[in-house]
Amino acid sequence: MSLFPTGADWRRAAKDLVEGLAAWHIWTLLAFNDIRQRYKRSRFGQFWITLSTGIFIAGIGSVYSFLFGQPVETYIPYLAVNIVIWGMLAGIVTDSTAAFTQAGSILGQQALPKTIFVMRVIVRQLIILAHNLVIIALVFLLFGIVPTAAAVMAVPGLLLLAVASLPAGMTIGLLCTRFRDLPQIIQSLLQVAFFLTPVMWHVDQLGGRVPYVIDFNPFAIFLLLVADPLHGHWPGIGRYVQALAIIGTMVLVTAPLFARFRARIVYWL
Amino acid sequence: MPLIELRDVSVDFPIYNSRSRSLRNALMARIGGRLAGEGDLVTVRALQDISITLNPGDRVALIGRNGAGKSTLLRVLAGAYEPTAGSAVINGRVSSLFDLTMGMDAELTGVDNVILRGVFLGMSIAEARSYIPEVAEFSELGSFMHLPMRTYSSGMRLRLAFAISTVRTPDILLLDEFISVGDESFARKARERLERMIDEAHILVLASHSLQTLRAYCNRALLLDEGRIIADGAIEDVLDRYKGGAA
Numbered sequence: 001m002s003l004f005p006t007g008a009d010w011r012r013a014a015k016d017l018v019e020g021l022a023a024w025h026i027w028t029l030l031a032f033n034d035i036r037q038r039y040k041r042s043r044f045g046q047f048w049i050t051l052s053t054g055i056f057i058a059g060i061g062s063v064y065s066f067l068f069g070q071p072v073e074t075y076i077p078y079l080a081v082n083i084v085i086w087g088m089l090a091g092i093v094t095d096s097t098a099a100f101t102q103a104g105s106i107l108g109q110q111a112l113p114k115t116i117f118v119m120r121v122i123v124r125q126l127i128i129l130a131h132n133l134v135i136i137a138l139v140f141l142l143f144g145i146v147p148t149a150a151a152v153m154a155v156p157g158l159l160l161l162a163v164a165s166l167p168a169g170m171t172i173g174l175l176c177t178r179f180r181d182l183p184q185i186i187q188s189l190l191q192v193a194f195f196l197t198p199v200m201w202h203v204d205q206l207g208g209r210v211p212y213v214i215d216f217n218p219f220a221i222f223l224l225l226v227a228d229p230l231h232g233h234w235p236g237i238g239r240y241v242q243a244l245a246i247i248g249t250m251v252l253v254t255a256p257l258f259a260r261f262r263a264r265i266v267y268w269l
Numbered sequence: 270m271p272l273i274e275l276r277d278v279s280v281d282f283p284i285y286n287s288r289s290r291s292l293r294n295a296l297m298a299r300i301g302g303r304l305a306g307e308g309d310l311v312t313v314r315a316l317q318d319i320s321i322t323l324n325p326g327d328r329v330a331l332i333g334r335n336g337a338g339k340s341t342l343l344r345v346l347a348g349a350y351e352p353t354a355g356s357a358v359i360n361g362r363v364s365s366l367f368d369l370t371m372g373m374d375a376e377l378t379g380v381d382n383v384i385l386r387g388v389f390l391g392m393s394i395a396e397a398r399s400y401i402p403e404v405a406e407f408s409e410l411g412s413f414m415h416l417p418m419r420t421y422s423s424g425m426r427l428r429l430a431f432a433i434s435t436v437r438t439p440d441i442l443l444l445d446e447f448i449s450v451g452d453e454s455f456a457r458k459a460r461e462r463l464e465r466m467i468d469e470a471h472i473l474v475l476a477s478h479s480l481q482t483l484r485a486y487c488n489r490a491l492l493l494d495e496g497r498i499i500a501d502g503a504i505e506d507v508l509d510r511y512k513g514g515a516a
Contacts, residue, residue, distance in 0.1 A: 012351075025388060025393060025394050026388050026389075029384070029385065029388055029394065030385075033374060033377060033381070033385065036376075036377070037374055037376045037377065040376045040417070041376075105368065105371055105372070106371060106372050106389065107349065108344065108349055109344060109347060109349050109365050109367045109368060109371060110347060110348070110349055110365060110371070110389065111347060111348025111349055111359075111363070112389075263351035266349060266350055266351075267282060267283060267350070267353075268283070268285075
């Protein structure tokens, strides 16, 4: 058993990717069903997503604006944007750990592209993001914040984030199917990453020290790429270069891994 | 032209106990050598050197004792399991009716589940939606179609699943035991529909322990034993061998 993918492996992986992306109606349907199913019997339904994020921001926002000695009217909008985007980043990582195991019964009896189940996770998180955007709008309205023209750059930022999510989700999903301790490990690391990423604090608070906490932290790079425009800053070109470098690295890691072990996923379920 | 061609197909299942499945052990195995006494990776060879060609018109019975590899072979034919060794070519639209309720969701309504199941069968959403009236009529669920599936009895669930799963005839039909659903009158209706599907499908593969069922629908048989094909031929010849205690 070789560790390297054969030509046939590469062809089948490419086919999986192409057919998986083309089956958009399956992954959007699955993603919407996931959301509907989760909140089916509750009174507020899927607006619990919005509500619970709102409660979290209000609570943490009041406490930390006091701790950091920052005025509530600037800190809460800052936090609201960051928390919402962090939620998407963390959600993609968390949900990817179960991307394939969750679909075990389906994968076990039907030949479906594995890509479908990673796309399902990404769309599911985009739906959650859409619900949380309401909070950003409400908070901005409440504190009278007018987004600047820079806000349009959040769109390409989000697009890059979605692109990065595909190889990331594939690798995480694949490894977590094989190694069942990994979801727990990832969950713990994610908590650490939360504090290492400028979600609750400002990059300025580092005062130029330990720049690698930002520059080598994929979470920070993608967070800033989407959040900075909403805070009214134009992201520097360097940020985009960093994001593209991360995507490139992930593709280089994921492509051979997926090609070699894609067919094994079913056997690991 | 629908066609199935397996060449020297083997399927090995790795059995991971909790030890070898953890990342820690995989890392330690590379760095520190294997821990003494504990088993390494165990693999079960479910299929070995299977070479078969199925052409249109083939009605194939899969025979063999429990654990002979019938279900695994069906899953290879469905394309769900890509063989560990050898090659599998499967041309044509496959319908595998192993678990009728696969992918269905108890919290969703009957209508939503018809769409969901239809999409898994390879339909577009619009196409799946167009079958809703037909499925409602055949399954006799009426207004229950708009209630969550968790309110259904298990018989009602199967009726719904059967109705949508058999709404379209595939090129290749794979069955693990002949499906029987519902009460007497529904079972008769379902049998007729399944028989029509069997007739219209280009290739049928049916695994069953009921020799009577196999005789009724099949013209060719594969006898499996411990993951190998030990007989392949006309159904009566293979059944004789099976009954004679060859496997």
